Amino acid sequence: MNTFRNNKNFVDYLYVLIGNLLLAFAITSILKPNGLITGGITGISIIFDNIIGIKYTYIYYILSILVLISARIFLGKREALKIVFISISFPLILILFEQINIRFVENDMLLASIYFGIIGGVGSGLILKRGFSAGGTDTIAKILHRRIFPFISISQILLGIDTAIIVLSVFIFDRNTALYAILSQFVLMKSIDTVLFGLGSKKVKIEIISDENKKIEDYIISSVKRGVSAYDIKGGYTNSNKRKLVSICSPRESMLIKKFIAEVDSNAFVDVLPVISVWGKGLGFDSLIDEE
Numbered sequence: 137m138n139t140f141r142n143n144k145n146f147v148d149y150l151y152v153l154i155g156n157l158l159l160a161f162a163i164t165s166i167l168k169p170n171g172l173i174t175g176g177i178t179g180i181s182i183i184f185d186n187i188i189g190i191k192y193t194y195i196y197y198i199l200s201i202l203v204l205i206s207a208r209i210f211l212g213k214r215e216a217l218k219i220v221f222i223s224i225s226f227p228l229i230l231i232l233f234e235q236i237n238i239r240f241v242e243n244d245m246l247l248a249s250i251y252f253g254i255i256g257g258v259g260s261g262l263i264l265k266r267g268f269s270a271g272g273t274d275t276i277a278k279i280l281h282r283r284i285f286p287f288i289s290i291s292q293i294l295l296g297i298d299t300a301i302i303v304l305s306v307f308i309f310d311r312n313t314a315l316y317a318i319l320s321q322f323v324l325m326k327s328i329d330t331v332l333f334g335l336g337s338k339k340v341k342i343e344i345i346s347d348e349n350k351k352i353e354d355y356i357i358s359s360v361k362r363g364v365s366a367y368d369i370k371g372g373y374t375n376s377n378k379r380k381l382v383s384i385c386s387p388r389e390s391m392l393i394k395k396f397i398a399e400v401d402s403n404a405f406v407d408v409l410p411v412i413s414v415w416g417k418g419l420g421f422d423s424l425i426d427e428e
Contacts, residue, residue, distance in 0.1 A: 177199050
């Protein structure tokens with residue numbers, strides 16, 4: 137068992153390391169040389185770089201440590217431990233890549249937007265795939281949700297933060313920079329979803345069997361803002377009665393749910409299925425009524 141756990145930890149950190157390298161490469165070799173902006177702490181750092189003249193890599197490090205401290209204060213030790221490795225290691229990798237000064241795409245904002253989204257998205261996806269948090273605006277969104285906006289889902293808060301950063305870039309840079317940022321953000325999210333769940337699925341169905349059904353159901357309804365269906369089932373092997381929770385959500389939201397389940401019941405059984413289309417009332421679902 138210990139050998140299995142050690143091997144899993146090694147694979148986890150290998151994925152995170154590769155993800156960090158790809159993301160740092162995308163920022164230092166594509167995004168920054170072409171004068172582009174993005175959401176998250178990266179975008180905030182680049183904006184402050186232009187306002188106060190301090191290197192964005194150092195600003196990123198300071199902000200990462202502040203987010204780590206905030207996570208410890210507002211979310212607790214367990215949540216802070218999830219981001220401590222990335223909060224310390226990624227800014228160092230970012231500074232190293234900035235010193236190496238590799239230029240992958242230059243003088244072409246369209247290509248830079250696309251390739252930053254692809255490479256950065258693959259890097260972020262590898263980190264999320266192993267259950268780690270990026271330790272950036274996703275953690276800030278979680279703090280805001282828990283402390284100030286419990287009636288707004290974490291994914292919606294995260295979208296709001298990234299949108300605010302891109303809107304701010306219009307005043308610091310220009311309109312074209314913000315428009316390219318929207319393009320790169322779109323490609324980034326599609327790349328993350330592809331790494332997590334493959335091609336072709338906009339929504340997923342997550343099925344959960346756990347001894348902590350009530351906590352998980354409350355989290356999905358109150359934090360993720362998704363509906364939940366519950367079914368009574370009987371285990372074929374144990375012949376015991378259990379309860380299954382089913383929810384339809386986005387791939388990113390399913391990762392939030394997975395993280396929460398891991399916290400409250402590491403022995404839970406969870407399966408995730410790609411969904412081609414969803415019709416009905418709900419965030420991101422297609423209407424049953426055809427619009428003319």
